[in-house]
Amino acid sequence: MIPYGKHYIDEDDIAAVVEVLRDGWLTQGPKIAELESAIADYVGVKYAVAVSSGTAALHLAAITAGVGPGTSLVTSPITFIASANAALYAGGRPVFADIDPDTINMSPENLQGVLQKNPDTRAIVPVHFAGLPCDMSEIKSIADSSGAVVIEDAAHALGARYPDGQRVGCCSHSLMTIFSFHPVKVIAAGEGGMITTNDKAIYQRLLRLRSHGINKLDDPFQLPEQAETNGVRNPWYYEMQELGFNYRITDIQCSLALSQFNKLEKFIERRRNLAMRYAKGFADIKNIRPAQNRGQDNSGHHLYTIRINFEAAGVSRSELMNELKTRKIGSQVHYIPVTTQPHYQRLGFRTEDFPNAQKYYEEALSIPLFYELTEKQQDYVISQLGELLA
Numbered sequence: 001m002i003p004y005g006k007h008y009i010d011e012d013d014i015a016a017v018v019e020v021l022r023d024g025w026l027t028q029g030p031k032i033a034e035l036e037s038a039i040a041d042y043v044g045v046k047y048a049v050a051v052s053s054g055t056a057a058l059h060l061a062a063i064t065a066g067v068g069p070g071t072s073l074v075t076s077p078i079t080f081i082a083s084a085n086a087a088l089y090a091g092g093r094p095v096f097a098d099i100d101p102d103t104i105n106m107s108p109e110n111l112q113g114v115l116q117k118n119p120d121t122r123a124i125v126p127v128h129f130a131g132l133p134c135d136m137s138e139i140k141s142i143a144d145s146s147g148a149v150v151i152e153d154a155a156h157a158l159g160a161r162y163p164d165g166q167r168v169g170c171c172s173h174s175l176m177t178i179f180s181f182h183p184v185k186v187i188a189a190g191e192g193g194m195i196t197t198n199d200k201a202i203y204q205r206l207l208r209l210r211s212h213g214i215n216k217l218d219d220p221f222q223l224p225e226q227a228e229t230n231g232v233r234n235p236w237y238y239e240m241q242e243l244g245f246n247y248r249i250t251d252i253q254c255s256l257a258l259s260q261f262n263k264l265e266k267f268i269e270r271r272r273n274l275a276m277r278y279a280k281g282f283a284d285i286k287n288i289r290p291a292q293n294r295g296q297d298n299s300g301h302h303l304y305t306i307r308i309n310f311e312a313a314g315v316s317r318s319e320l321m322n323e324l325k326t327r328k329i330g331s332q333v334h335y336i337p338v339t340t341q342p343h344y345q346r347l348g349f350r351t352e353d354f355p356n357a358q359k360y361y362e363e364a365l366s367i368p369l370f371y372e373l374t375e376k377q378q379d380y381v382i383s384q385l386g387e388l389l390a
């Protein structure tokens with residue numbers, strides 16, 4: 001079976017995990033700061049906070065951005081549900097801005113309209129779909145003129161670059177950026193996530209919220225009289241200064257992620273070459289087109305998604321996916337629009353209100369893309385799709 005996505009683990013990764021098990025800390029040890037500074041240096045940002053998942057990163061980012069009751073958070077309907085759930089976790093209201101059909105990213109034009117109708121918007125969460133960076137200069141200037149902040153959901157986009165060459169995560173167009181190290185993403189920690197920012201106050205609050213709301217670094221005590229005896233600091237003393245969470249990541253996970261990080265450039269280059277080969281392979285096949293065909297030099301290539309004219313091909317997506325499966329080819333749909341999920345339907349959302357997302361959803365299919373996919377396997381995927389759809 002050729003899956004649609006797959007992580008890649010080598011002996012170095014195994015050795016790195018074994019080493020931390022033999023000699024290291026299991027959690028709250030040095031591997032966490034090591035991963036944070038490796039990623040911060042790589043993307044070009046001042047601060048990075050590693051957490052237990054990309055979802056936890058989104059939750060903490062929403063809180064520190066000021067999302068809460070009486071505010072809205074705008075994201076794309078074509079994303080993993082976690083991007084929108086962050087609004088609900090923080091007590092805010094999720095709102096959606098339809099995608100641009102050529103990039104599958106949030107359309108700045110639609111965002112503008114949505115902000116006019118939702119003046120309580122506190123945060124905008126653009127998602128770099130499949131690793132292709134959103135138009136961040138546009139989104140940032142729209143956010144600035146409406147008084148909202150930007151949190152980039154870069155779960156797909158570690159290693160991607162903006163058109164100006166800076167790396168996603170540098171936060172030159174946002175207050176915060178989040179990443180995920182789930183195994184299907186470009187590097188794996190098992191579970192894991194990260195928030196990057198250039199804002200020191202946000203950084204310090206993220207550190208606290210990650211660990212129960214307990215004071216960190218040089219946080220001043222809120223009740224200094226409890227902290228001292230005769231002017232000397234009580235050695236046991238710490239303060240829970242606000243309600244936080246246990247969103248910590250372990251040293252075991254960070255050790256794996258650090259070892260994976262050494263292979264990041266290699267991973268992306270391979271994925272990029274495969275993406276280019278797919279685009280060439282589908283050029284002459286009727287009823288198939290790449291969902292994204294711009295900016296491919298800058299993408300993180302998390303997914304390879306095609307759009308299929310099922311009507312013209314005379315086959316349903318369900319029939320196609322089942323037939324691919326019998327031919328040992330995995331495929332998946334990224335994503336069911338968030339607005340289509342029962343929980344969001346009950347909140348009153350209707351996917352018809354997002355026609356670009358709806359049309360994309362009808363046509364989308366993600367096909368195998370991962371580091372170890374061979375050209376022979378890829379050619380097989382292309383030829384089988386050609387046979388079934390042309």
Ligand SMILES: *Cc1c(COP(=O)(O)O)cnc(C)c1O
Binds near residue numbers: 179
């Ligand atoms: C994977 C993903 C997340 C959540 O990351 P986890 O680490 O799985 O919690 C958030 N947003 C998007 C777009 C994702 O693909």
